[in-house]
Amino acid sequence: MPAVSVENPLVLPRVTAPAGATDRPVLAVSTAPSGLEGEGFPVRRAFAGIRHQYLDPFVMMDQMGEVDYAAGEPKGTPWHPHRGFETVTYIIDGTFVHRDSHGGGGVITDGDTQWMTAGSGLLHIETPPEELVLSGGLFHGLQLWVNLPAKDKMIAPKYQDIRAGAVTLLTSPDGGALIRLIAGEVAGHAGPGATHTPITMIHLSLSPGAAVTLPWRPDFNALAYGLAGQGSAGAEGRPFGEGRTVVFGEGGSLTIRADERQDSRTENFEVVLLGGQPIREPMRHYGPFVMNTEAELVQAFEDFQAGRLGVIPAEAPELHAR
Template sequence: MPAVTADTLTLPRVRSVPEQGTRWREATKVITARKSLEGEGFEVRRPFPGMDLSLADPFLLLDHLGAVEYAPGEAKGAPWHPHRGFETVTYILDGAFEHTDSTGGGGLITDGATQWMTAGSGVMHSELPPEHFVATGGLFHGVQLWVNLPRASKWAPPRYQDIGSGDVTLLASDDGGALLRVIAGEVDGHRGPGVTWTPISYSHATVAPGARLALPWPAEFNALVYVLSGRGTVGTHARPLEEGQLVVLGAGEALTLRAADSQPQASRQGWEVLIMGGLPLREPVARYGPFVMNTKSEILEAVDDFNSGRLIRTSPEHVVDDLPHRTDADVGLGLGEQGA
């Protein structure tokens, strides 16, 4: 895993959280990600949606891509498609994606880099493996997170952020046993580079076998932990958590994780987890495929704008004739509203 690494002994450390008197967040729900096909037919593991969306608010979707070893000619991506009303955050640990969007944003996302696209009022974009990666094949591993935009920001102009692997904020746990890469938001006062409309915290941690990671956490945020690889436990009650599982944590002011002493061969460097949370928007969610708004009428407007070419000005080669295929993420939501 070539995502950015560092000697934890040389990094700033997260302050120690007192064992006594701390309201620790405990596991309230564990979800095993469902498998689904996306884009040109690549497999993802998706822990949400599929659970009560209010538990993830302000997040909408999490797709875990890989880890998969592609043979030459096998790598696939997601060709041109529209979005409106939210942000896509694509974090690549291994392999590469080329992002292109109709605002002129784009670039290569690889080895610990993040592409943060605010769709806002509307954008067309594509995410495809570069030609050299398709030709040679290789290991691919990444994550895409959808972050909802508050009602007041859904019509913001599209925006693109290119966050290189060297831009993330690196921290160590209080004893140096865990490496934390802060992509957006704050962890114990240390801010990541991602600029967000919605207050969130989003980090990738590597916890050495047998090591513990304890973090202070804003009481007003929710807290979710997703396992990219390896195994460990969450909370003072040591709830087990393995690859492809997500845990929803309850109320409190700090969270604690511990990596298992023995890790699978693929996780010999440690337990790999995403730690995320945010300030719930508690606004109605109306969703249809690539559009996430507040009301059914706004969804119908987005579909009409897309079909009539008003969603975003694009060059002819970017035009798509039909609304993209409905995904598993849309089942049960359709054109209705879901209270968050």
């Protein structure tokens, strides 16, 4: 996994949970089902089957790949609309090209994040660059949907381009954990992502046998998703690994531990940690729209069909070969 790293984690600031913090228990561990998205790239639906009360403010998360494409195989998504939430695309391996009808976009690659606030609505495309289509290669990433509260659902669209070098890097007291803080705050350290809904997003790499206990805001929920390898969650050591999601209960800290032995495909236990302040509003999600009421969903579809969510730029080139 070539996402941003360091040779010696001990040069980084070290994070510890405050003494006496209650470690969050594990409420459930679920397995993400597999499916296809866009033009046919494989995904795992990380939050499938988990009740919204444990996810809020998150809506969904797809693990894209990990897949080693042959020449001509890489796929993306065609132009499509969004309204009412934010999409967070984090690329671990490979390259993706983004563009939207509001003028945002760019190329993101190993360790980069594209943060798009859809707000009142736009059209969007995600696709591999032509050179990746021609050559093939490894592709692996995540797309997370973060809900917006009712007061922010119709704000103007916004685009954040978060380069790998901007991510805040931290470690555990013994250096066994590499903590990539993409958004939010941990122990007074802030990530570069600016969020309308308060959240924390971390890509954690744990060396075999290592453990980390992180302080966690008591008013946030807490989720962990295994990207690669095997380990356990919580002080009780609940096993989980690649393609599995952990739902934590309440508390002021959370613990993740890597197994002593990892499989041959990964050196470390790779985990995404998510926390957010629940919005606690009615949510209606259908297709590319996340609103508060059925009437707002209907209006979103009508606005899209009428061209009020934007139009594909006339000069938009084909971003990859068909």
